[in-house]
Amino acid sequence: MGTATRPDAPSAPAATAPRAVEVRGLRKAYGERVALAGVSLDVLPGEIVGIIGRNGSGKTTLVECILGLRRADDGRVRVLGLDPQADRGRLRALVGCQLQESALPDRLRAGEALELFASLAAEPADPRALLAEWGLTGHRRTPFAALSGGQRQRLLVALALVTRPRVVFLDEMTTGLDPSARRTAWGLIDDIRRRGTTVVLVTHFMDEAERLCDRLVVLREGRVVGRGSPGELIARHAGQTRVTFTAAADVGFLRAVPGVRAVERTGGRVIVRGEGPLCALVGAALVARGLAPTDLRPVLPGLEDVFLALTGEEGA
Amino acid sequence: MGAARRLAWVEVKLLWREPLTVVFTLLFPLITLLVLAEVFGNAREVDPVTGEVFYRGVGPVDYYVPAYVALAVAAVGLISLPVHLAAYRERGVLRRLRASGVPAAMLMAAEVAVALLVALAGAVVIALAGAVVYGTGAPARPLAALAGFLLVTLTFAAVGLLLGAVLPTARAAQAAGLPLFLVMMMVCGAGPPPEALTGPLAALARGLPLTYAVRVVQDPWLGLPTGWGALAASAAFLVGCAALGLRLFRWE
Ligand SMILES: Nc1ncnc2c1ncn2[C@@H]1O[C@H](COP(=O)(O)OP(=O)(O)OP(=O)(O)O)[C@@H](O)[C@H]1O
Ligand SMILES: [Mg+2]
Numbered sequence: 001m002g003t004a005t006r007p008d009a010p011s012a013p014a015a016t017a018p019r020a021v022e023v024r025g026l027r028k029a030y031g032e033r034v035a036l037a038g039v040s041l042d043v044l045p046g047e048i049v050g051i052i053g054r055n056g057s058g059k060t061t062l063v064e065c066i067l068g069l070r071r072a073d074d075g076r077v078r079v080l081g082l083d084p085q086a087d088r089g090r091l092r093a094l095v096g097c098q099l100q101e102s103a104l105p106d107r108l109r110a111g112e113a114l115e116l117f118a119s120l121a122a123e124p125a126d127p128r129a130l131l132a133e134w135g136l137t138g139h140r141r142t143p144f145a146a147l148s149g150g151q152r153q154r155l156l157v158a159l160a161l162v163t164r165p166r167v168v169f170l171d172e173m174t175t176g177l178d179p180s181a182r183r184t185a186w187g188l189i190d191d192i193r194r195r196g197t198t199v200v201l202v203t204h205f206m207d208e209a210e211r212l213c214d215r216l217v218v219l220r221e222g223r224v225v226g227r228g229s230p231g232e233l234i235a236r237h238a239g240q241t242r243v244t245f246t247a248a249a250d251v252g253f254l255r256a257v258p259g260v261r262a263v264e265r266t267g268g269r270v271i272v273r274g275e276g277p278l279c280a281l282v283g284a285a286l287v288a289r290g291l292a293p294t295d296l297r298p299v300l301p302g303l304e305d306v307f308l309a310l311t312g313e314e315g316a
Numbered sequence: 317m318g319a320a321r322r323l324a325w326v327e328v329k330l331l332w333r334e335p336l337t338v339v340f341t342l343l344f345p346l347i348t349l350l351v352l353a354e355v356f357g358n359a360r361e362v363d364p365v366t367g368e369v370f371y372r373g374v375g376p377v378d379y380y381v382p383a384y385v386a387l388a389v390a391a392v393g394l395i396s397l398p399v400h401l402a403a404y405r406e407r408g409v410l411r412r413l414r415a416s417g418v419p420a421a422m423l424m425a426a427e428v429a430v431a432l433l434v435a436l437a438g439a440v441v442i443a444l445a446g447a448v449v450y451g452t453g454a455p456a457r458p459l460a461a462l463a464g465f466l467l468v469t470l471t472f473a474a475v476g477l478l479l480g481a482v483l484p485t486a487r488a489a490q491a492a493g494l495p496l497f498l499v500m501m502m503v504c505g506a507g508p509p510p511e512a513l514t515g516p517l518a519a520l521a522r523g524l525p526l527t528y529a530v531r532v533v534q535d536p537w538l539g540l541p542t543g544w545g546a547l548a549a550s551a552a553f554l555v556g557c558a559a560l561g562l563r564l565f566r567w568e
Binding site for chain 2: 067089093097102103105107115116119120
């Protein structure tokens with residue numbers, strides 16, 4: 001399974017397109033603590049939009065305000081053109097969600113849970129098929145309390161999908177999943193996208209955001225500090241490419257290589273920063289001087305660099 | 317199966333899988349009934365000096381059997397139902413249901429259905445215990461007794477929904493429900509006979525729903541004249557608590 005960035009989607013939807021989710025100037029404070037300080041967001045039908053940001057930056061608050069589970073202090077929310085507070089009944093069949101914090105009764109069995117939630121929809125998905133997709137076939141009769149953490153998480157995601165919603169909100173869907181289950185989950189999200197479902201995904205996994213999301217919104221202290229496709233964000237915010245290798249000799253000559261901005265050394269380790277096809281050019285220059293380090297490798301800027309650049313250092 | 321019926325069915329199954337709380341709730345009225353019956357026997361009591369009649373003019377065991385049917389109903393409404401709802405709130409189950417668009421009324425209806433079932437089990441156990449151990453008779457007006465039982469069960473389900481609507485945690489629900497239950501039991505005619513209660517206690521009793529529930533079940537059960545006042549009071553508690561409970565209901 002590749003991890004390539006999606007073919008670049010526009011960084012902002014066209015002004016006239018109908019929106020699956022429309023958020024304008026959303027504000028929410030818990031007493032003195034401001035959780036959302038004026039957030040706007042558009043999600044087009046069929047898109048997967050990711051929300052990333054540090055712990056406490058307001059992601060869950062944003063999602064739950066959009067769902068109408070928390071009442072915002074100010075701002076406007078529309079989901080499929082409906083007001084989630086006023087049109088709860090009509091949205092019920094159209095929206096699915098997996099919340100960061102929720103639970104099922106201890107003795108409720110996985111299969112019963114899916115059948116119960118399926119009964120809320122006019123045309124639900126087949127509970128057995130969902131159990132199979134999410135790797136829970138063997139646990140159809142297992143009580144919720146006896147499922148492992150990752151199995152519970154998968155069941156809760158399956159519950160979000162059982163009504164065949166048009167818009168799905170997933171708040172840290174893959175937290176607690178093993179690497180293989182995460183990949184399976186990504187594939188299943190690809191599947192529901194292909195069926196035209198719109199997805200809003202909160203995640204702390206940058207590989208997941210890069211792999212799944214058409215566009216990303218970066219939150220910091222309740223404000224949007226970055227938005228765009230993963231590719232755009234990386235190009236805009238991730239900074240320079242780096243090349244590292246080990247060498248004892250003086251490599252000051254590398255400063256003359258086109259694109260190189262800085263050459264730093266910590267012990268035997270050399271870090272070259274710059275732009276362009278840095279690795280190839282640095283490699284060629286080294287070979288020309290008779291040096292051939294075996295550990296020469298590029299450190300490509302990624303979403304993680306974007307995240308760190310936009311959301312600040314810990315404690316900031 | 318529709319969502320409302322499925323939710324109720326799931327709640328019944330969950331109850332069946334965790335019967336301990338229910339058994340405990342129903343065991344208490346049953347044990348108390350057996351103890352009181354042993355102590356007082358079933359001879360009619362008349363004060364030799366004043367000629368005052370106790371136990372509404374019937375034998376103590378005859379009196380206590382329908383009273384304890386009402387007490388079992390009260391236990392369901394004051395303890396099991398609110399504790400169950402509050403535990404769902406505390407654990408985030410209500411959050412999950414709400415996020416899926418389950419209307420509050422659908423949840424309440426499921427809880428009422430479960431309460432009816434548990435109360436019915438309690439009534440049967442108590443009536444059987446009376447009949448088997450002390451030979452008490454069947455209700456004098458069975459259909460009216462059943463109707464009265466249904467009314468008081470709905471009343472206490474509404475009381476339970478109100479408590480469960482506002483109390484945030486299972487512990488809080490227990491801390492509120494248990495004392496309420498014990499006080500009602502002592503002053504509402506399920507402990508000392510109503511004739512033995514003095515002024516302030518009698519006044520307190522008039523403000524508590526169990527007083528009327530005991531009458532509503534006893535009147536047809538014992539073949540006494542229908543107490544319309546008690547019926548009206550029970551209905552008033554039902555409507556008031558249900559309305560307030562739906563208004564004050566909190567998902568989190
Ligand atoms: N129910 C609440 N009561 C009071 N404060 C809250 C409540 N929920 C969230 N907060 C505060 O609001 C801020 C945003 O919280 P939120 O849960 O939205 O963050 P998040 O981005 O989802 O974090 P995480 O990555 O840890 O899930 C935090 O400072 C948090 O302490
Ligand atoms: Mg969160």
